[in-house]
Amino acid sequence: MVRIAGAAEVTGETARPFIPLSEPVLGGNEWQYVKDCLDSGWISSVGSYVTKFEKQIAEYTQTRHAVATVNGTAALHTALMAAGVSAGDEVLVSTLTFIASANAIRYIGAHPVLIDVEPQYWQMDPNLVYTFLRDQCAWTNGRLINKSTGRPVTAIMPVHVLGHPVELTAIMGEARRFNLRVIEDAAESLGATYNGRPVGADGDIVCFSFNGNKTITCGGGGMLVTNSDYAASRARYLTTQAKDDAVEYIHHETGYNYRMTNVLAAIGLAQLEQLESHVTRRREIARFYQREVNLPGLTWFRESRRTRGTYWLSTALVDPKVTGLTAVQLREQLSVCGIQARRLWQPMHQSPAFRDCQSVVRGAADHLFENCLSFPSSPNLTSESLNRIRTAVTGAVHAAQQTPAFRRSA
Numbered sequence: 001m002v003r004i005a006g007a008a009e010v011t012g013e014t015a016r017p018f019i020p021l022s023e024p025v026l027g028g029n030e031w032q033y034v035k036d037c038l039d040s041g042w043i044s045s046v047g048s049y050v051t052k053f054e055k056q057i058a059e060y061t062q063t064r065h066a067v068a069t070v071n072g073t074a075a076l077h078t079a080l081m082a083a084g085v086s087a088g089d090e091v092l093v094s095t096l097t098f099i100a101s102a103n104a105i106r107y108i109g110a111h112p113v114l115i116d117v118e119p120q121y122w123q124m125d126p127n128l129v130y131t132f133l134r135d136q137c138a139w140t141n142g143r144l145i146n147k148s149t150g151r152p153v154t155a156i157m158p159v160h161v162l163g164h165p166v167e168l169t170a171i172m173g174e175a176r177r178f179n180l181r182v183i184e185d186a187a188e189s190l191g192a193t194y195n196g197r198p199v200g201a202d203g204d205i206v207c208f209s210f211n212g213n214k215t216i217t218c219g220g221g222g223m224l225v226t227n228s229d230y231a232a233s234r235a236r237y238l239t240t241q242a243k244d245d246a247v248e249y250i251h252h253e254t255g256y257n258y259r260m261t262n263v264l265a266a267i268g269l270a271q272l273e274q275l276e277s278h279v280t281r282r283r284e285i286a287r288f289y290q291r292e293v294n295l296p297g298l299t300w301f302r303e304s305r306r307t308r309g310t311y312w313l314s315t316a317l318v319d320p321k322v323t324g325l326t327a328v329q330l331r332e333q334l335s336v337c338g339i340q341a342r343r344l345w346q347p348m349h350q351s352p353a354f355r356d357c358q359s360v361v362r363g364a365a366d367h368l369f370e371n372c373l374s375f376p377s378s379p380n381l382t383s384e385s386l387n388r389i390r391t392a393v394t395g396a397v398h399a400a401q402q403t404p405a406f407r408r409s410a
């Protein structure tokens with residue numbers, strides 16, 4: 001293989017380990033619980049670990065019910081069905097999200113309406129939700145109809161982006177006023193609190209993900225929580241092939257094979273035991289960035305006073321006029337040093353898959369997409385790695401500021 005020496009070789013960075021954005025940290029009882037599944041033969045979609053994991057998530061989130069699923073996207077799809085959202089309905093969703101939120105709405109045959117975020121905390125803007133519902137919808141025969149499409153609006157899907165709670169009180173207020181169901185996408189936010197209460201506690205149906213890079217992981221997995229007995233039993237029914245008679249195999253509806261397996265729940269349960277320490281560590285990492293990588297032109301995300309965020313990914317807004325380089329250029333510089341950084345997701349209204357959807361946008365998500373960068377945030381990051389990141393970011397910014405073009409413009 002022909003290798004070309006680049007900056008990494010020159011600086012000796014290739015000799016150092018790669019620092020990923022977010023990786024699983026399996027430091028607890030994972031081995032023991034998985035071994036228990038293997039030894040007992042209980043490896044599939046029924047078993048005591050599924051039940052225990054559900055019970056403990058329900059306790060943690062202070063909800064009556066938790067239903068485990070194969071992944072977070074399946075939890076969102078199930079939650080929409082359990083909430084009674086139907087084909088042809090419209091669902092308001094944050095335009096700044098991972099594509100799974102919008103995909104789940106499409107699985108139903110429903111239509112996403114993409115709502116911009118507020119610029120301070122980057123979450124779905126309750127004011128835009130309100131003005132859309134007030135000005136662009138009307139009540140007809142007891143249904144809230146979007147005047148421009150003629151379709152009923154039946155639900156809101158706020159997304160707790162980057163592990164930070166949305167202004168839930170305001171969104172729930174609009175939902176109650178306009179008789180809409182609320183399905184929260186809390187995939188990144190298990191462990192966050194809002195007004196001192198765990199995310200999950202005060203929604204209609206709230207969905208979590210245990211993908212490999214989330215605050216806790218099963219490898220892949222999801223969970224929905226709810227206080228509604230009806231929604232929970234619908235969810236349980238739909239995720240297990242809608243079986244009406246377990247002996248005769250009688251079915252009256254199309255169901256899904258969405259149940260989590262016992263092996264995955266065993267990993268999840270061991271991870272849940274470590275959730276508090278993982279969140280604490282992610283918050284320490286965020287504090288390190290805010291204090292130690294405190295350069296002009298870098299604005300680190302900070303949680304609001306009402307919330308405790310998980311700081312799932314520590315993220316900064318980069319002002320290229322001050323730093324001398326764009327978010328993408330900084331990402332490339334860090335990549336050369338073996339440090340992974342990532343932009344936010346392309347807002348759904350820009351995505352080729354969803355840009356035909358109606359949107360209510362004011363440029364906030366566009367600006368964040370253009371200028372934000374997320375930095376390594378795994379709970380197992382060492383102080384040596386953090387210092388390497390500080391040196392690399394500081395070095396990249398100082399180098400950019402030495403270029404003649406920057407000095408002319410400054």
Ligand SMILES: *Cc1c(COP(=O)(O)O)cnc(C)c1O
Nearest residue numbers: 071072073098100187209210211
């Ligand atoms: C990860 C994620 C999902 C999807 O979860 P999976 O478990 O990967 O299916 C959905 N929404 C958001 C915002 C996410 O970050």
